[in-house]
Each structure stands twice: as C-alpha cells, then as structure tokens.
Amino acid sequence: MSNYDTVILDIEGTITPITFVKETLFPYVTSGLSAFLDRTWDTSELKSQVELLRAQAKKDVQDKVEHALLIPSETEASAEEVKEAVIKTINWQMKADRKIGALKSFQGFMWKEGYESGELRGVVYADVIPALEKWKLAGKTIYIYSSGSVPAQKLLVGYTTKGDLMHFFSGYFDTSVGLKTESQSYKNIAKLINKENDTNSILFVTDNINEIFPASEAGYQVVISSRPGNAPLGPESEQFKIVTSFDQIQ
Numbered sequence: 001m002s003n004y005d006t007v008i009l010d011i012e013g014t015i016t017p018i019t020f021v022k023e024t025l026f027p028y029v030t031s032g033l034s035a036f037l038d039r040t041w042d043t044s045e046l047k048s049q050v051e052l053l054r055a056q057a058k059k060d061v062q063d064k065v066e067h068a069l070l071i072p073s074e075t076e077a078s079a080e081e082v083k084e085a086v087i088k089t090i091n092w093q094m095k096a097d098r099k100i101g102a103l104k105s106f107q108g109f110m111w112k113e114g115y116e117s118g119e120l121r122g123v124v125y126a127d128v129i130p131a132l133e134k135w136k137l138a139g140k141t142i143y144i145y146s147s148g149s150v151p152a153q154k155l156l157v158g159y160t161t162k163g164d165l166m167h168f169f170s171g172y173f174d175t176s177v178g179l180k181t182e183s184q185s186y187k188n189i190a191k192l193i194n195k196e197n198d199t200n201s202i203l204f205v206t207d208n209i210n211e212i213f214p215a216s217e218a219g220y221q222v223v224i225s226s227r228p229g230n231a232p233l234g235p236e237s238e239q240f241k242i243v244t245s246f247d248q249i250q
C-alpha cells in the first residue's frame with residue numbers, strides 16, 4: 001500500500017466480528033420484538049416504521065414473494081392482529097437475511113434503544129483502534145462503507161465496548177450509493193468525496209472478494225481482511241494483500 005490519503009472500511013468481517021451481527025444484533029431483534037412492539041406501539045416513530053413494513057409487505061404479496069403476508073391496517077384489524085402480522089413479517093425476512101430498506105430501518109430503530117440503554121455495545125477488533133489513530137495522526141481521512149444502514153453504522157461505532165469511535169470517521173456510506181458488488185458504487189463514493197480523478201489514493205479494506213474486485217476496478221487500492229469466522233477465501237484472493245490484523249496495513 002502506498003501514498004493513500006483516504007481509507008474506506010467495511011464493518012462486518014473487517015472491523016467487527018461477523019458473530020457480533022449474527023449472534024448479538026440479530027437475536028436482539030428477534031427475541032425482543034414482541035415486548036418492544038408492546039412498549040412502543042403508540043409512538044409515532046413506531047407507526048411510521050410499521051407503515052414502511054406494510055408498504056413493503058403489500059409489494060411482496062403482489063410480487064408473490066414466498067412467505068410474504070399483508071399487514072392489516074388498524075382500522076381493519078385489532079392491534080394484536082396487526083402486531084402478530086408485523087412479528088411474522090420481520091421473522092421471515094430476518095430468516096432470509098433480506099437486505100431490504102423497511103427491514104433495515106426497523107432493525108436500526110430497535111437497535112437504537114438497545115445501544116442507548118447500554119444493553120448493546122458495538123464490538124470492534126482491538127487492532128482497529130491503533131490503526132485509526134495512526135491514520136488520523138498521518139492526516140488521512142477515514143470513511144465507512146457497509147450494507148447496514150448509515151444510522152445502524154453510526155450506532156455500532158458510536159457505542160462500542162471501547163467507547164465512541166465516531167470522531168475517527170468523516171462520513172458513512174450504505175447501499176444508497178449502490179451495491180457493494182458494483183464498481184459504479186465505488187466511483188459514486190469517490191465522486192462524493194471529491195476523489196473521482198484520484199481513486200488510487202483511496203484504500204478500501206473489506207473481507208469480501210466480491211467487493212474487492214469492483215473496488216479495484218474503480219481504481220482503489222485494496223486490502224482483504226481475514227478474520228476468524230469469515231467465509232473462506234478462494235484462490236482468486238491471492239493476487240491481493242490479505243491481512244489478519246490492521247497492524248499489517250502499512
């Protein structure tokens with residue numbers, strides 16, 4: 001790696017163990033869902049979250065998506081029936097690990113309460129913080145690009161077991177700039193940070209080879225993060241630099 005002045009980091013499998021997402025964040029939603037709905041049912045924010053889920057459910061039923069079911073309105077059904085439909089909707093979508101806006105938004109809404117109450121704390125690998133400090137000290141600009149929504153990213157790095165890390169990051173990107181598997185998304189980010197003619201000065205770190213190729217194609221320098229619990233890397237990874245700890249990134 002040489003002469004980069006900008007760093008863009010993936011979260012899951014790169015700075016955070018995949019197990020934190022699969023074994024802490026997701027179960028937090030599924031196991032606490034019913035009580036959470038009871039607690040927040042009459043709030044306007046919950047109502048707007050349910051409205052998003054309802055619109056998505058309607059579309060899914062029209063598109064004949066497997067497991068999809070309608071969420072009735074409160075004029076058509078009792079609150080209990082609406083709640084039951086919301087729970088079923090969230091459960092099947094989470095089982096399918098669906099990357100859909102309404103679900104991501106709802107998860108973020110629930111996680112917010114968990115992080116703010118202290119029940120949830122983001123986990124970041126110990127070697128990441130010294131690297132962030134080193135980059136900052138060297139005057140580099142650091143961003144996040146993750147499939148999780150920007151509000152969920154901010155919660156994860158804002159409430160970690162090692163404190164609030166938000167001061168390290170100059171911005172956050174999610175799939176609203178495009179999918180992480182498409183080269184155009186990396187060009188879009190470069191444009192947004194005024195680096196469109198200088199993509200080689202950007203270093204992107206991720207665990208996913210399907211993100212490494214498009215970032216590299218967009219002109220970025222790339223590093224693969226290999227962490228315990230990540231999906232195994234295939235032979236096509238060997239042409240890139242692979243690190244098991246951020247202190248191996250010079």
Ligand SMILES: [Mg+2]
Nearest residue numbers: 010012013207
């Ligand atoms: Mg990842």
